[in-house]
Amino acid sequence: MIDLIVFVTLLALGYGFGRMAETGHYRSIHRREKAFRNILLIAARFPPPDLVPRKTQLVAGSAVISVDYFKRFVAGLRNIFGGRVRSYESLLDRARREAILRMKSQARALGADMVFNIKLETASISKGRRNAIGAVEVLAYGTACVPQKHEA
Amino acid sequence: MQYENPEIPEGINVTPEHHLKEFAVLVGGALALILAIVLLLGWLAESIAAHIPFSYEQEIAGDLGGDTPVDATQVAIERALQTLADGLVAHMQLPSEMRIHVHYVDDADTVNAFATLGGNVIVFRGLLEQMPSENALAMVMAHEITHVQHRDPIVSLGRGVVVGLALAAIAGVSGGDLTDSVFGSAGTLTALSFNRAQESAADASAVATLAAYYGHVNGAAAVFDLFARLEAEQPLQPPAFMASHPDSGDRSTSIAAQAHAHGWPLTGELTPVPEALRLQ
Incomplete structure (x- = not known):
């Protein structure tokens, strides 16, 4: 019975805090995505040949986001029934967007207006070990193009 | 070069469906599954246990x-x-x-x-x-x-052991000690003492x-x-x-x-x- 009470409490805490963190994070993501919209992201490896010569530099951004107790439990149940693990989808979506935003903020600091050759890498921190902290890292990197000032 | 960053609409990668709804559906499904397993295995164990010398x-x-x-x-x-x-x-x-x-x-x-x-x-x-x-x-x-x-008594014990094992197995595949606690207590509740038919x-x-x-x-x-x-x-x-x-x-x-x-x-x-x- 004690086990059950502890479990339900953890579940409620996980849900409450997880929900709070997620809502807040999405609000911040939406705000910053708007602010960084003028930095173009391009998946192509090379800039088109007609682009005026620019200075290029590697930019990267990484985000690590932990899963909460509630999400992990729901995902555990998904192990039985299969289907979309929605609780992890939002987690990865946040990590991905946060990583891109951090990369973009680095690009902005360099004065870049576009980033080429965007790559995303995802890593699980816990590597499926039991009792380990379930967290995911997403790394975004690319080649920032900084326009050269034309000397008049 | 013409290129623009379109605003990607929300709800493609993440469904707006409420997490609690998914939780309710999954927990309901899991409990129904457990109930079915408990009833089936319990019934099988009962039929076999009565033949133990x-x-x-x-x-x-x-x-x-x-x-x-x-x-x-x-x-x-x-x-x-x-x-x-x-x-x-x-x-x-x-x-x-x-x-x-x-x-x-x-x-x-x-x-x-x-x-x-x-x-x-x-x-x-x-x-x-x-x-x-x-x-x-x-x-x-x-x-x-x-x-x-x-x-x-042996039927009851057989039912308890078999149901307990089954629940432990379920808790095992779902990969967390989190599930152990719930499934564990659900198991003990169902495996207690004799049922009404036996009493009657x-x-x-x-x-x-x-x-x-x-x-x-x-x-x-x-x-x-x-x-x-x-x-x-x-x-x-x-x-x-x-x-x-x-x-x-x-x-x-x-x-x-x-x-x-x-x-x-x-x-x-x-x-x-x-x-x-x-x-x-």
């Missing part, structure tokens, strides 16, 4: 309830209980290898008697103190002996034994009246004998119906409780 059950039971009474009074009580049990067994067509051993526990707070593995029947002091007549005590004893005869069968057989032993079934219903009264006095702590048992009122009624169907007299002279068992 009684000698093997005795081995499992080992020294269960075998602690010897400390003083002469307790020896006398246990002997008197054993005599009554032997008298009842003579009318019950038990297989020859099925021996009933009655044990007495000097605990006045527990108004209970129960049957367990290996033909051991345990009677508590609290029960003896409440017995109005030997007939009533015989009703309880015959009821418990029937559990042994019907192999209910034990009642029916006990009444038949009473009719054969005394020639009438007077006193049988008194047991249920007693337990109903105790239950009313302590609604929060019903006597253990009542747990999972059919409603006391229904049991009295079914005794009357059964007696009528077989032509057993409902009235008759009550035998007083034997001297050794008269505890106040």
Whole structure:
């Protein structure tokens, strides 16, 4: 019975805090995505040949986001029934967007207006070990193009 | 080069569906699955467990309830209980290898008697103190002996073990100790004691034994009246004998119906409780 009470409490805490963190994070993501919209992201490896010569530099951004107790439990149940693990989808979506935003903020600091050759890498921190902290890292990197000032 | 960053609409990678809805659906599904597994495996285990030889059950039971009474009074009580049990067994067509051993526990707070593995029947002091007549005590004893005869303890154990294993396996595949705790307690709740069908069968057989032993079934219903009264006095702590048992009122009624169907007299002279068992 004690086990059950502890479990339900953890579940409620996980849900409450997880929900709070997620809502807040999405609000911040939406705000910053708007602010960084003028930095173009391009998946192509090379800039088109007609682009005026620019200075290029590697930019990267990484985000690590932990899963909460509630999400992990729901995902555990998904192990039985299969289907979309929605609780992890939002987690990865946040990590991905946060990583891109951090990369973009680095690009902005360099004065870049576009980033080429965007790559995303995802890593699980816990590597499926039991009792380990379930967290995911997403790394975004690319080649920032900084326009050269034309000397008049 | 023409290129623009379009605003990507929300809800492609992440569905706006509420997490609690998904949670409710999954937990509901999991519980339904567990229930189905418990019912199916429980049923299978029950059908198999009844075929386990009684000698093997005795081995499992080992020294269960075998602690010897400390003083002469307790020896006398246990002997008197054993005599009554032997008298009842003579009318019950038990297989020859099925021996009933009655044990007495000097605990006045527990108004209970129960049957367990290996033909051991345990009677508590609290029960003896409440017995109005030997007939009533015989009703309880015959009821418990029937559990042994019907192999209910081993069936119950088999069900518990199999269901417990199944639940442990489910908790294992879902990959978390989180699930262990929920599934674990759901398992223990379902695997407790005997079910209603077993209790009703034990009642029916006990009444038949009473009719054969005394020639009438007077006193049988008194047991249920007693337990109903105790239950009313302590609604929060019903006597253990009542747990999972059919409603006391229904049991009295079914005794009357059964007696009528077989032509057993409902009235008759009550035998007083034997001297050794008269505890106040």
